[in-house]
Amino acid sequence: MHFTPERMTPLKALRLGIDTHQELIIYLRADCPVCRSEGFSAMSRVLVSSDQHHAIATLNIVTGDLLERGQIGFSESAWQRLQLHDSDPLWLSHPKPVQSLSYVRAKVYGHELDEMAFQSIINDIVDGRYADVHVAAFVTACGDDHLNDNEITALTHAMIKAGSTINWHLPIVIDKHCVGGLPGNRTTPIVVPILAACGLTMPKTSSRAITSPAGTADTMETLTNVSLTQKEMREVVKQQGACLAWGGAMRLSPADDLLIQVERALDIDSEGQLIASVLSKKIAAGATHVLIDIPVGSTAKIRTPEAAEKLAASFRSVAKKLGLNIEILLTDGSQPVGRGIGPALEAYDILAVLQNSPGAPKDLKDRACMVAGAMLEMIGEEKPGAGQAKALSILESGLAWEKFQAICFAQGGLHKPPVAAYRYSLVCHIAGIVTAIDNRQLAQIAKLAGAPADPEAGVEFFVKLGQHVEENQIMMTIHAANAGELNYAVDYLEDHRQVILIEQEQEQEQEQEK
Amino acid sequence: MHFTPERMTPLKALRLGIDTHQELIIYLRADCPVCRSEGFSAMSRVLVSSDQHHAIATLNIVTGDLLERGQIGFSESAWQRLQLHDSDPLWLSHPKPVQSLSYVRAKVYGHELDEMAFQSIINDIVDGRYADVHVAAFVTACGDDHLNDNEITALTHAMIKAGSTINWHLPIVIDKHCVGGLPGNRTTPIVVPILAACGLTMPKTSSRAITSPAGTADTMETLTNVSLTQKEMREVVKQQGACLAWGGAMRLSPADDLLIQVERALDIDSEGQLIASVLSKKIAAGATHVLIDIPVGSTAKIRTPEAAEKLAASFRSVAKKLGLNIEILLTDGSQPVGRGIGPALEAYDILAVLQNSPGAPKDLKDRACMVAGAMLEMIGEEKPGAGQAKALSILESGLAWEKFQAICFAQGGLHKPPVAAYRYSLVCHIAGIVTAIDNRQLAQIAKLAGAPADPEAGVEFFVKLGQHVEENQIMMTIHAANAGELNYAVDYLEDHRQVILIEQEQEQEQEQEK
Known part of the structure; x- marks a missing residue:
């Protein structure tokens, strides 16, 4: 008389072509018998099983005619996770309660979690057992400084174990990371060839932009192929000592990619998750020595020297527990x-610096050499x-540019970045001194202009703080x-004209006051 | 040269018939120009504006052929919030940052929030500015006992102000609430006519089940019409002194309905939000005197007397600050x-008690009279x-049954509840004593049988703790x-046979041991 869900008539899979990002969504007709028999309703969490795979998804109920009787619709994320083909048979049932949510609740109630608890949570997140609201609860519960250094270490370990790791079988593998957005602070493509030219190993994987106008992977993609498999990356590194690849396809700390989406939506700063995010990626990629660049400034991510020092102390403490050599550089943000x-x-800025062009931006060159120099010192090379x-001598000798080209050719060739057809230039209406620049608003303008989806789009910014500007001087050009x-x-x-503040110079002001 | 979003070519509205519950979702083609010009991608938060209304929604990107060029698809929730008609013109833009999220962050960082902060958060939630992940962050930040009594009071005020309120212009308006699920604990439809028969005013609004097999509104709906407007409710109360209506359409503390969905998904207990939820509904409905029934038991919501006392103390403190008279009754759960x-x-149990049928369940009758009696005492009637x-004398005199019928007729008539065609009875395999009953699993069985969507479905449960049962005695019947x-x-x-535990009686056990 009784039957289990597996013996029920299966539903037929239909790919609806709806991109819901990481959230797995399935779609059922309101009159679908399984909705009534299982008591499913809109936003229920449902276990979907094919012959091969299963996943937990969130249910949307279709009251229109998007689906025929007996069909089950899939978002792109759910379709891919279950590796489906059209009309594959599927069964639905109630998922078992997600046990690790009890640890999330324990964290809400102020308890310290151990590595086993973090591992359960992270594994369930990577396995797709958490809806975004559950991830949001975890992120919130760990927010501010609710994680102590032991917990951050445990979380980092858990995030590493939930993905692939690479072992280079080398005593020194170097990496760097910059915390928080400073527009244009693209030192990595300069630092990597300098250090590789010194004979060091630097298998650099970078992310695409999430909320910024460009990630290092987006920039490098205008110059070469960055979509390497782990195997391809290993070959490039074996050949050149370094790579400049996109890390997204390599499953290094995949939990990080899922957490970061929700963290950005909530904009809740979490020191613990920031540290776990950075260090889990680096350790999974096999780094032994990591330099962390923390730009400090009133419109940067880290706004005060005190906040930077506190973050640096946690970074050092956690890295020590994880056996990772770390160096922190606080820089002007x-x-x-x-x-x-x-x-x-x-990319054009980077080429100018690498090619030692006369007009190359000096601040970018100086920062890249400062970062590369600090890394040479931390490993005892200098x-x-x-x-x-x-670092400067390697750069100016042309060796870094040679190495950069070699890396690009190993990744698939070097090409010229695109150029924008449409431009608008902002000129200065009065002569004066640049007294403030809003990094966040500048980034917003570059994004509105189309970056990073349009690689040629963005902002060219010609002035610096403290600089004297003349009337009708071009301060920025939007592409x-x-x-x-x-x-x-x-x-x-x-x-938002306050993106750049110009003050008339004091002499002039005094003249006006008279 | 420049244009604002309003001057862009509008998109045409299309109702997709997708029920996403409270989350507002819009659907755009991947090649839609506004996606590129605004940098929108899957899960972006987008401001949607019609000629009349606007709302913030979450974006899903359609890569298939669900939409034609120039169309924008809507979930049912988004369609209703914008009050759209097919092909209505719509414009999209970036929403302004939701300022009140800074208060959510402040709460995460452990700061105390004032009423202004709670009001901003609650207004933004009611206005649909929060995605579910944001609501989840708020719920989590307020979880456990992170809100002090001043904050709970401020939150309650804010929730009341965000909806309608009713003023009955009477010195005493009574209400009751039962905290947490005890299956079958449906005293309200008995308590209300007892008290109304005493001449008291009790404008009772109840909810439908969210995760339980029945809410009071679901039960009453098998007997009469419960979908009253506020105006209809006022008339019933004017005529009969009481009503037994569904509160969902009355916009009394609408924030509560939105918060509660996410709270259930997270299953994070929050004393503060529980109290704010209950008291905001009661005060908005115009109650002056409220009795709170807290069942305590190992498989009830509140599991220990200590937890119940702590909750009761907070209820009393917050009610006092809000000027509400409150009485707490701790009962057997x-x-x-x-x-x-x-x-x-x-409903059949309720009818049996009201009609003084010989087989009426005595425990339900006793509990209803205990609750009604406590309410008569708290307002000084007894x-x-x-x-x-x-209360018992009113019930046994038949006055309560008369009043119940009068209330039902005022609401639209009294009808007979439906009866289930399919049944299964669980018999006892050994004689013994009932030593444990799992309330949560019983509720689960009733839901799997179809309750509350099928009103006739559920469980009839025939035994009590400590009761002697014979071999082959029917313990429960599933409908x-x-x-x-x-x-x-x-x-x-x-x-899950442990839903009822039967132990052989001691004499028999001792015999077996020999």
Whole structure:
């Protein structure tokens, strides 16, 4: 008389072509018998099983005619997770309660979690057992500084174990990371060839932009192929000592990719999750020595030296527990670096520095050499204080540019970044001194202009804090792929003129006061 | 040269017929120009504006052919919020940052929030500015006992102000609430006519079940019409002194309905939000005197007397600050009340008690009279200790049954609850004593059998803790509207036989030991 769900008539899979990002969504007709028999309703969590795979998804109920009787619709994320083909048979049932949610609740109630608890949570997140609201609860419960250093260490371990790891079988494998967005601060493509030219191993994997106008992977993609498999990456590194690849396809700390989406939506700063995110990626990628660049400035992610020191102390403590060598560099985060903001514009800055062009942005060059120098010093290649000069000499000798080209060719060739057809330049209406630059608003303008989806879009920014500007001098140029996007960025700029503040110089002001 | 979003070519509205519950979802083609110009991607938060209304929704990207060029698809929730008609013109833009999220972050960082902060958060939630992940962050940040009594009071005020309120212009308006699920504990439809027969005013609004097999509104709906407008409710109360209506359409504390969905998904207990939820509904409905019934038992919501006392103390403190008279009754939560679990089965229990039928469940009758008696005492109608006897006399006199019928007729007529065609009875395999009953699993069986969507479905439960049962005695009968649902509940029961524990009696055990 009784039957289990597996013996019920299966539903037929239909790919609806709806992109819901990481959230797995399935769609059922309101009159579907399984909805009534299982008591499913809109937003129920449902266990979906094919012959091969299963996953927990969130249910949307279709009251229109999107589905025929007996069909079950899938979002792209759910379709891919179950590796389906059209009309594959599927069964639905109630998922078992997600046990690790009890640890999330324990964290809400202020308890310290151990590594086993974090591992359960992270495994369930990677296995897709958490809806976004559950991830949001976990992120919130760990928010601010609710995790102590032991917990951050345990979380980092758990995130590493939930994905692939690479062992290079080398005593020194170096890496770097910059915390928090400073527009144009694209030192990585300069640092990597400098250090590789010194004979060091630096298998650099980078992310695409999530909320910024460009990630390092977006910028590098305007110059070469960055979509390497782990195997391809290993070959490039074996050949050249380094790579400049996109890390997204390598399953290094995949939990991080899922957590970060919800963290951005909530914009809840979590020191613990920031540290676990960075260090889990680096350790999974096989790094032994990591430099962390923390730009500090009033419109940067880290706004005060005190906050930077606190973060640095936690980074050091957790890295020590994890057996990772770490060096922290606090840098100036008060204004953009280089001229370009956006994938291709940043790539042109990088090429200018690597090629030692006369007009190359000096601040980008200096920062890249400072970072590379600090890394040479931390691994003992150079004595304290001598690293930056060494990095500069490698850069100016042309060896870094040679190495950069070799890496690009190993990854699939070097090509010229695209150039935008549509531009708008902002000129200065009065002569004066640049007294403030809003990094966040600049990034917003570059995104409205189309970056990073349009690689040629973004902002060219020509002035620096403290610089004297003349009337009618061009301060910034917006680049876009079409007129619509250009206008949209210009509209925003007109509403947010405080993105650059110009003050008339004191002598002039005093004259006016008279 | 520049244009604002309003001057862009509008998109045409299309109702997709997808029920996403409270989450507002819009659907755009991947090649839609506004996606590129605005940088929208899957799960972006987007401001949707019609000529009349606007709302913030979450974006899903359609890569298939669900939409034609120039169309924008809507979930049912988004369609209703914008009050759309087919092909209505719509414009999309970036929503302004939701300022009140900074208060959610402040709560995560451990700060105390004031009423202004709670009001901003609650207004934004009611206005649909929060995605479910944001609501989840708020619920989590307020979880456990992270809100002090001042904050709970402020949150309650904010929730009341965000909806409608009713003023009855009477010195005493009574109400009751039972905290947490005890299957079959449906005293309200008995308490209301007892008190109304005493001449008191009790405008009772109840909810439908969310995760339980029946809410009071579901049970009453098997007997009469419960979908009253506020105006209709006022007339019924004017005529009969009381009503037994569904509160869902009345916009009393609408934030509560939105918060509660996410709270259930997370299953994070929050004393503060429980109290704010209950008291905001009662005060918005115009109550002056409220009795809170807290069942305590190992498988009830509140599991220990200590937890119940702590909750009661907070209820009293917050009610005092809000100027509400409150009385707390801690009751036995160890086992189901009455026999029926499910809308119609509970209705038959209620009818039996009201009609003084010989087989009426005594525990339900006693509990209803205890609750009604406590309420008569709290408003000074009866001396301490005399309330329950008074309530019993009203019930046994038939006055309560007369009043119940009058209320039902005022609401639209009294009808007979439906009866299930499919049944399965569980018999006892050994003689013994009932030593444990799992309330949660019983509720699960009733839901698997189809309750509350099928009003006739549920469980009839015939035994009580400590009762002697004979071999082959029927302990419970599952009721269902069809064979499939019946089987599903039976399967679950067979996997969870510990729903009732029977122990052989001591004499027999001792005999066996010899």
